[in-house]
Every structure is written in structure tokens, then in C-alpha cells.
Amino acid sequence: MGKSISSRIAKVVTWIVLLIGALIILFPMYITVITSLKTQQESAADFFSLPASFYLGNFISVFEKSGYWTYVWNSAKITIISVVLILVFIPMCAYAIARKMEENRYFKTIYFYLLLGIFVPFQVIMVPLVQYLTKMKLLNQTGLICMCLALASSQGVFLLANYVKSVPRDLEEAASIDGCTTFTAYWRVVLPLIKPMVATIFVMNALWVWNDFQMPLLILNQQPGMWTLPLFQYNFKSQYTFDYNLAFASYLVAMLPVVIAYICAQKYIVAGLTQGAVKT
Secondary structure, three states, X not given: OHHHHHHHHHHHHHHHHHHHHHHHHHHHHHHHHHHHOOOHHHHHHOOOOOOOOOXXXXXXXXXXXXXXXXXXXXXXXXXHHHHHHHHHHHHHHHHHHHHHOOOOHHHHHHHHHHHHHXXXXXXXXXXXXXXXXXXXXXXXXXXHHHHHHHHHHHHHHHHHHHHHOOOOHHHHHHHHHOOOOHHHHHHHHHHHHOHHHHHHHHHHHHHHHHHXXXXXXHHHOOOHHHOOHHHHHHHHEOOOOEOHHHHHHHHHHHHHHXXXXXXXXXXXXXXXXXXHHHOO
């Protein structure tokens, strides 16, 4: 009887905590949607109320802003190239480290060197980064893409190297007996098995690169033609005012590519989390 009551209380507390968490997460989304569908007059009258009508003028104004589609293209180009490079190089790097670090001290040193990057705040390397890129003449989109690849390597290698270790070596040995090279065994045997974690890396880094503001601000701030979408959205703020309606409409549109990417990769992400929980 006592256990039954305590279990019910635990369930109620759990549901209350989950409900509070859901409200905290969904409330900003609610504000974004309703503000993007209201006029400035409606927002000034009551910021949190529902819109009186389905007003799309904010979205039209955003699309008609000078250079908007250029900034969308810049963001898309940087995100696509960065994520493709991340998905090509980081799994290969993680595979080599995972298979050799127990036998070769060099690979173990590289692994821990990359791991240190997780613990270094970006604010610590901002000034040296700008100075370094200036000397290399890489204060442009190419430099930004290179930095995205470099900064993604620490977390990516950490996650993938540990996941690769859970793949039995016997599969690669069997592939080798069948005539596969090391790369062929990686491409046809290991890579399909680590696809859930690769999908997780894909979504995490696509979300980061697409929404990143600080690094494009440091690298591209002197070249407006190369700005990304977050830098363009910052221009809705002036010295004395902030156009919330246009800003939130722009934010809502900018969410769509990342949401679509997550929906497409959701199956693999869930698989990666569940498989990672039971593998030893």
C-alpha cells in the first residue's frame, strides 16, 4: 500500500516537472509565432495576446529586405559545405583513432589533444583566432568553413570514437578476408553501423553552423556581402528601437531548414541513443 502511494506521488511529481519543462520550452516558440503574425500596433497593445488576424505582412517585408536572399544563400552555402566536410573527415578520423589508440601512443595523444578542445571556451580563443586568420588572409567564408570543421572535431571525434569501439573488430577482419581494404571495410561495414551517431553529429553541427552568430561576426563583420542570416537578423535592432515583428518572422523562417533536417534524421538519432544505451 505504501509503495503504491509513493509510486503514484513519484509519477505525479514527474509529470509536473515534465509539464513545467515543456512550458518553458514551448513558451518562446509561442511568442515567436504570434509576434510574427501580428502588426506593430497589436504587439504594442498586448505583446502576449493572440493575433487578431492571420497577418503575413511581416514575412513579405522580410523577404523584400535588400540582400535577404543573398544572406540566406551565404548561410546555406557555409552550412552545407561545413557539414559535408565534417561528415567526411571526422568519422574517418574517429575510426582511425578508435582502432589504433590502444596499440599506438600517437593516436592516443591525438585523441586526448582533440578532447582538450571541449574544455576550452570559445571566448578564450577569440582574439588569437582573429589574429591568426588575419595573417592567413582567411577573414572570409573559406576561413569560417575551416573554423567550423576545426571546432567541430573535438566533440565529433569524442562521440564517434567511443561509438566505433562498440563495433566488433571481427566484422572488419571478416571483410579483410573477403578482400576488402581498410577503407572499404570502413566504408561498407563500419560506417553503416555508426550511421545513428553520424546522424546525431549531422543535426548538432547543422544546427550550430546555421544559427551561429559569434564566429561569423568575428570573421565576416567587415564584409557585408558575405554575411550570414544571423548577422542580417541582428540589423533589426537599431540604437533606440527593435522591430520585434520582423525579427520574429525572420527567426521563424530561419528555423525551418533545421527543423526539416531534424525530422529527416530523427529516426537515426533515436536509434543512436537507444543503441548507445545498451551497447557495452
